[in-house]
Amino acid sequence: MAMHTGRLVLTPQDPFFTLPTLDGxxxxxxxxxxCGEQLDQRRFLLGERFLQLVSFMGCSPHIELEPTDDDRSFCxxxxxxxxxxxxxxxxxxxxxxxxxCRRRIQGWERIMEEWQKQPQDYQATCPHCAHSQNPAHYQWRxxxxxxxxxxxxxxxxxQEAQPSASLLNTLAEASGAPWHHFFIQD
Structure with a gap:
């Protein structure tokens, strides 16, 4: 299988926000x-308007939108x-x-491991300004x-693609909460 390039992740801005059902x-x-055809319980092909709802940087990105016979990764x-x-x-x-204070927090890996044990209640103290906050609200850029x-x-x-304001607004209207995005590269 081809190397995975990464993913665009869309999520509510409030890390503790949940929905009772995914139907909406x-x-x-x-x-x-x-989104288009459902592939399995949680995976979907992308719909006809995907390329209007997500803007791609660069002059001509090549994005595989369908599964291939040779098992290459696809969007x-x-x-x-x-x-x-x-x-x-x-x-x-x-x-x-x-x-x-907006200064970088070193040792964040350990902080996030501890946070995962008590995500609702965990507070971390900034080593620079002593500000206490839940690490779920850190600025990850x-x-x-x-x-x-x-x-x-x-x-x-x-950073190859950016969700449109229209997509983020639609998600906010459907869920009742504002959304944002980030990128993960495995």
Whole structure:
């Protein structure tokens, strides 16, 4: 199989936000033609309007939108609800910034491991300004994030694509919460 290039991750801005059912999100993504045929319980082909709802950087990106006979990676959607918040990172992840002083927080890997044990209640103290905050709210500059509901657009290189304001607004209307995005590279 070809090397995985990464993924665009869409998630509510509130890392503790959940939905009782995915029907509203799935329905809205189908209605705007962001996703197409369902491949399995959580995976979908991308819809006809995907390329209008996500802008690609560069002059002519090559994106495989369909599965191939030779098992190459292709761009598709996965919808991943979680029972509790999780932290997603990749080899592209940079140290986060404190929400108050904006300085980089070193040792974030250990902090996020501890956070995962008590995501709702864990507080970390900035070594620079002593500001205490839940690490789920760190500023990751689109290289990592936390949440309970994720939309993965697979096989997207980090920073290669940006979701449109229209897509983010549609997700916000369907869920009742604002959304944002980040990129993960395995």
């Amino acid at each position: 999100i799935t329905g809205c993504l189908r209605q705007i033609d962001f 598709h959607l996965q919808i991943l609800p979680m029972d509790q918040p999780i932290f997603l990172q990749g080899r592209n992840t940079n140290p986060p910034r404190c929400g108050k 689109q290289t990592a994030g936390s949440g309970q509901l994720f939309l993965y657009v697979e096989n997207i290189f980090p």
